[in-house]
Every structure is written in structure tokens, then in C-alpha cells.
Amino acid sequence: MIDETTGALPVEGMPAARVLDEIRALRAADRPTHGGRLFAYVYDPGVAGLDELAQAAYAESAHVNGLDPTAFPSLLAMENALVGAAARLLGGGPGTSAPDVVGSVTSGGTESLILAVKAARDARPDLTEPRIVVPVSGHAAFAKAAHYLRVALDPVPVDPVTLRPVVADVAAAIRPETMLVVASAPSYAHGVIDPVAEIAAVAAAAGVRCHVDACFGGWTLPWLRRLGAPVPPFDFAVPGVTSISVDLHKYAYAPKGVSVLLHRDPGLRAPQFFAYADWPGYTMVNPVIASTRSGGPIAAAYATLRHLGEDGYLRLAAVTRDAVAGLADAVRAVDGLRLLAEPESTVVCFTADDPGLDLFVLVDELTARGWHTQPQLAYAGLPASVHLTVTAAVAPRVAEFGPALAEAAAAARAAGPVVLPPELLALAGSLTPEALTPDLIGGLAAGLGLGAGPAPDRMAAVNTLLQAAPVRLRERLLVEFVGLLQRPTW
Numbered sequence: 474m475i476d477e478t479t480g481a482l483p484v485e486g487m488p489a490a491r492v493l494d495e496i497r498a499l500r501a502a503d504r505p506t507h508g509g510r511l512f513a514y515v516y517d518p519g520v521a522g523l524d525e526l527a528q529a530a531y532a533e534s535a536h537v538n539g540l541d542p543t544a545f546p547s548l549l550a551m552e553n554a555l556v557g558a559a560a561r562l563l564g565g566g567p568g569t570s571a572p573d574v575v576g577s578v579t580s581g582g583t584e585s586l587i588l589a590v591k592a593a594r595d596a597r598p599d600l601t602e603p604r605i606v607v608p609v610s611g612h613a614a615f616a617k618a619a620h621y622l623r624v625a626l627d628p629v630p631v632d633p634v635t636l637r638p639v640v641a642d643v644a645a646a647i648r649p650e651t652m653l654v655v656a657s658a659p660s661y662a663h664g665v666i667d668p669v670a671e672i673a674a675v676a677a678a679a680g681v682r683c684h685v686d687a688c689f690g691g692w693t694l695p696w697l698r699r700l701g702a703p704v705p706p707f708d709f710a711v712p713g714v715t716s717i718s719v720d721l722h723k724y725a726y727a728p729k730g731v732s733v734l735l736h737r738d739p740g741l742r743a744p745q746f747f748a749y750a751d752w753p754g755y756t757m758v759n760p761v762i763a764s765t766r767s768g769g770p771i772a773a774a775y776a777t778l779r780h781l782g783e784d785g786y787l788r789l790a791a792v793t794r795d796a797v798a799g800l801a802d803a804v805r806a807v808d809g810l811r812l813l814a815e816p817e818s819t820v821v822c823f824t825a826d827d828p829g830l831d832l833f834v835l836v837d838e839l840t841a842r843g844w845h846t847q848p849q850l851a852y853a854g855l856p857a858s859v860h861l862t863v864t865a866a867v868a869p870r871v872a873e874f875g876p877a878l879a880e881a882a883a884a885a886r887a888a889g890p891v892v893l894p895p896e897l898l899a900l901a902g903s904l905t906p907e908a909l910t911p912d913l914i915g916g917l918a919a920g921l922g923l924g925a926g927p928a929p930d931r932m933a934a935v936n937t938l939l940q941a942a943p944v945r946l947r948e949r950l951l952v953e954f955v956g957l958l959q960r961p962t963w
């Protein structure tokens with residue numbers, strides 16, 4: 474464990490082996506990144522030797538700086554190769570209707586989305602109050618982009634059955650100040666693909682850019698389509714789609730830190746860049762948010778794509794598709810559980826129709842059995858749900874998941890729903906974020922077992938409390954609870 478008296482910086486340097494032992498000891502508390510039992514955060518293809526290759530490639534380029542592509546042409550070459558591969562997969566490049574596609578490699582989906590919003594905003598300096606139209610199923614990173622960039626967000630509800638926005642609602646939300654309309658392919662929460670062609674058409678008719686957030690699914694939908702799945706048009710083949718994001722650290726199975734943001738042509742991309750020459754230092758031009766950037770993630774992604782190849786991704790997509798079908802069957806087999814959406818990508822999302830079966834308790838029961846799923850709070854008429862991101866490594870586990878889910882559901886029923894003290898629930902329902910005092914937060918956190926150190930094994934009470942709170946209070950509580958965790962080790 475970390476030496477409580479010195480933090481990360483001992484007075485005398487430590488031998489390498491001991492340092493690594495420390496890290497390994499810390500890592501033992503983490504959720505398992507491999508092995509197909511963690512249905513969020515990680516993307517594991519289960520391909521022998523791939524980790525070692527990516528690590529070697531990472532090490533090769535870890536100290537290379539993406540700040541200046543003329544100083545490190547290796548990085549520029551690899552970035553351009555990644556952008557080309559992503560563009561080709563998503564309907565762009567020579568011989569397509571989008572031959573001039575260009576792009577940038579970013580650190581992740583959030584950065585890609587922030588830059589898509591920035592490019593759209595800065596292309597419209599005439600707008601004093603620029604706005605973006607985003608279905609509520611769009612990733613939270615759009616709200617973050619709007620917040621960071623001082624852009625107004627016009628949310629569009631989703632149909633509670635299809636979980637997609639209604640195109641007429643998207644059209645109605647577009648105003649003269651709108652400079653970007655968003656569609657997801659698919660949404661993270663439910664894994665459903667928005668009506669991209671129709672949304673892009675209404676955006677184009679209004680003269681507004683349309684970004685397709687394919688961060689999650691952009692690297693799987695094309696392979697699923699090749700395998701015969703009925704994937705609707707969502708990429709540059711759709712007129713009106715001006716930019717697309719796809720994360721290589723998700724279904725391209727690259728280590729974390731790599732996403733690609735594509736624009737249909739260089740003119741659309743230009744306002745994404747930031748250049749500065751009005752200081753006495755080096756002339757600066759940054760295509761992305763970061764200035765100094767490690768070459769490690771880019772080289773690792775490059776190695777991953779080269780090693781897996783089209784045949785590899787196609788095979789992994791087939792394995793994943795079958796795993797999704799198996800997991801969906803497992804959900805259907807449990808009384809009281811219901812798929813929130815029929816899987817059309819690589820997400821299985823289910824809810825509970827039976828009030829005796831508390832989903833948050835079920836999630837804890839699954840965790841206790843070594844299966845890590847992701848609870849999603851009830852929101853705007855949509856019920857609470859459980860999200861499973863399915864990757865290829867899940868396939869060998871599918872047969873075990875069914876019985877584990879049934880057992881966990883029985884245990885959750887036996888335990889009964891979480892019952893929080895009525896006064897606590899009333900407080901959560903009525904408190905305003907401004908009324909939260911440090912004492913109140915400390916008391917709440919202590920009551921829920923939160924504080925310094927790892928989160929408790931059972932999170933059902935925390936989720937129940939958050940769910941009882943209005944959205945703004947949820948946000949504030951999250952900030953406060955995580956703030957309690959982020960304290961320096963002295």
C-alpha cells in the first residue's frame with residue numbers, strides 16, 4: 474500500500490520491483506479488466522497476445538510528443554493512418570460520397586464531442602447565443618461541451634418505447650441560433666440507433682451541422698452490418714452528416730486514450746483547431762484540446778488495428794453479436810425482468826417490472842457473485858435500468874451468466890427493495906443543492922458508508938437516494954461524494 478507518510482514521493486527512491494509490487498497490490502482492489510465479467514468501462518476482445526503487443530507499441534512511443542507533428546513524423550503517420558481507417562469504415566474516403574473526409578485523433582469520446590461542438594460553434598461567430606440540439610439519450614459529454622463552451626443545450630425527449638427521439642421534435646427544437654444537431658449511433662445507455670438519416674436531413678434543411686456520435690458503436694456497427702444485421706444508414710453515406718466520432722479505445726479494443734473525430738471536409742474541421750502566435754514562445758497550433766500529447770496511446774491503437782485487421786474485427790463482432798443474443802435470452806428467462814430495448818448493437822439493457830425486485834439490489838447481488846453491471850437511474854419517465862456493455866471476452870461467460878442472473882434476482886427478491894428512512898427520502902426529494910451544508914453532506918455520506926477509501930460493496934442505498942433526488946441535487950451529491958474520495962495522500 475502507499476506509504477501514508479510520504480505519498481508518491483519517498484525520501485529515498487525505491488527499487489523498481491518494489492514499486493511494481495505496490496502498483497500490483499493497489500490493482501488487486503480494482504474490478505477485473507479482463508475475463509468478461511465487467512460490463513462497463515473496459516473493452517476486452519479476449520485475444521491472446523494483444524495486450525503485450527499494445528504495451529510494447531505504447532512503450533515505443535510513450536515519450537514522443539504530439540505537440541509538434543514536424544518533430545515527430547512517426548506520430549503524424551500513425552494518426553493519419555488511424556483517421557484513414559476510421560473514415561473508410563464510416564463511409565468516407567476515395568470513391569465514396571465523402572471523398573474529402575479529414576479528422577483528428579483525440580484522447581477519448583468526450584474530447585471528440587467537445588471538439589465537434591467547438592468546431593460548430595466557431596464556424597458561426599455571428600451567433601451571440603449559439604445552441605445545440607441533443608436528444609436526452611445523447612451522451613452526457615454534450616452537456617459537458619455545452620457547459621465548457623458556453624453553448625445552450627436544447628434537449629429533445631426520447632419516445633419511452635423506442636428510446637429514440639421523434640424527428641419532428643428534433644426539427645422543432647432547431648432555432649435560428651442552432652449550430653449543431655446531434656444523433657447517436659448507438660446511444661450508450663440503451664444501445665439504440667437514432668434515426669440518423671432523418672435527423673441529418675432536418676439539420677441540413679436548416680443549414681445546420683449534424684454530428685453523429687458513434688463513439689460507442691462506430692467500430693462495431695459496420696462489421697455487424699457486414700454480418701447481415703439490419704443496421705440503418707448512420708455514417709458519411711448519409712447526406713447532411715457533417716462529423717462523426719468513433720472511439721478506438723472502445724470497440725477497436727485499443728488501450729485507453731484514443732478516439733477519432735472525423736469531418737466531411739477540411740473546411741468543416743478548420744474551426745476545431747487553435748493556433749496562437751501572439752506570445753514570445755513557440756508558435757502553437759493544436760488540432761485537439763491537449764497540447765503535449767503522449768504518442769503511447771496512438772501507437773498502441775495503431776498496433777491494435779494492424780494486428781487485428783478487418784478479419785479480426787469481423788470475427789470479434791460475430792462473437793459479440795452471439796454473446797448479446799445469449800445475454801438477452803438470459804434476461805428474458807427471469808420473471809420480472811424486461812429488456813428495455815431489443816438489442817440492436819452491443820448493449821443489453823433491462824429493467825424490472827416487479828416492484829418486489831429492486832434493480833439496485835439485483836446489481837449488488839450480481840456484484841457479490843463476481844458480475845459487474847452498470848445501474849442507470851430512472852430519468853424523465855424512463856425506468857431505472859441495468860446496462861451491459863458486451864464485448865467479445867464475454868462470449869465464453871454467457872452460459873454462466875443466465876444462472877447467475879436468476880440466482881441474483883431470487884436473492885434480490887428475498888432481500889426486498891432498499892428501504893431508506895422516510896425522513897432521508899423526504900430530504901432528498903425536497904432539498905435544493907444550495908441548501909447542502911458540509912455537515913449535511915458528511916452525515917449523508919457517513920450514513921451511506923461513503924467517505925475516504927473505496928466505495929462500499931453494496932451501492933443500492935446510494936443509488937436509491939440519488940434516484941429520489943431531483944437531477945440538480947443528484948449532480949451536487951455526486952460532486953460532493955467524489956470530492957470526499959479525492960483527497961491527497963500525505
Ligand SMILES: Cc1ncc(COP(=O)(O)O)c(C=O)c1O
Pocket residue numbers: 580581582583584586612614657659660661686687688689690720732
Ligand atoms: C456514445 C458515447 N459518446 C461519448 C462517450 C464518451 O467517451 P469517453 O468516456 O471516452 O470520453 C461515450 C462513453 O461511453 C459513449 O458511449
